[in-house]
Amino acid sequence: MIRFLTILAVALTTLGAAELTVDQTWSRASPPGAMNGAVFGVLTNPTASEDRLVSAACDVAREVQLHTVETDANGVKAMRQVPHIAVPAAGAVVLKPGSYHIMLIGLKRPLVAGEKLPVTFTFTTAGARVVQVPIGETAATGPTAEKCPLCDEKDKQAAKAP
């Protein structure tokens, strides 16, 4: 009950702000020689209409794309580029391993644990958001499982593990 009230309070506060947010972002240090990296986080849309993440930019990579991972019945994972990531009205989307993520292709320099990565998220309605994404250890899991008042219950449980 207390948990529910807390969630409600956080949700109301977020709704009060009534503005799309990008938070709980994280990335992982790139192993030596790795050419690619990924950025994760939570996109929360407290407004009354759907918004869309249409692009992301970061000067550390030659190219930045929006991706998702599909897993078939045999457990085969397939990463696919998507044209946009829809963030439903009064809802949230978790970018996480094994699901939606921002893909950094062709790293110009390694991602170093402890540093921050400036990433620009561009939305159809909310416009551009520049976020300083903290880089964790190579084996890090992100904070995205912890709090996400507008996420589906299913999404929250699965936020750490795809």
Next chain:
Amino acid sequence: MNSSRKSTPTASATPFRWRFLLVGSAVLCGFAAVGITLGLLVRQAGAQVTQSHLAFTLHTADGQRITAREHPRDLLLLYFGFTFCPDACPTTLGLLSRVMQGLGPDAKRVQVAFVSIDPARDTPARLKEYLAAFHPDFISLGGTQEEVDAAARAFEVIYRRTPPLAGPDTYGFDHTDLVYVVDRSGRQIHTLGTHLKDEDAVDRLRRSLIALGAAECCHHAPSSAQARLRAAGVTATPSSAPSPAPSTATASPAAHPVPQPASQENP
């Protein structure tokens, strides 16, 4: 019940409690017979499972041969991936890295091995550097294309190359994202994956190690191949030397010299 009663000619003449006892013991005998038969069937099925082991041959970066039954530690954890893999592989290797930490001293009984499905780009040097970023004891296993394909088939791993993302050298793979746990008898006893919590994966491995520890102490002498591998140790990193024998109660070949049985594997 009814049929047993009718089939006993003396039933009507026998006092009630005797009749009851006779019928009761007949039923019990019947249950016992069925039970023993089932037990034997199950045991036979079990023996067949024990005999079947996975057929694959791969090699470490130093050319050491690894098969389902010839591997240097009590458990071999195999993962098929590629170093250019941006999402699934680092996530799963991260899980394995945390699991190794969670195992504490038992981590020395577990060998994590990464099989590259992308030998064109994954050179031995690159693999070594990449894996060391996750854990100093992780090793890579490779082989000819046929050998890698055969190993993938043995575990029913599926992988297929996908078109480049941006530029000619940015192709990827769709692939099965699971870790296969192989014991000393060459059987796959578990799969692990990022759907598991760290502590659940640790728990599974720890329970398997306890079971294997008991089995190894009392029933199996290490085969000559295993002894050879243990003596050689895992040479992935200098940090894993100089004591290759697992720090457990399992019989080490040095402490218990046994008559060398004829190796069932080809050298």
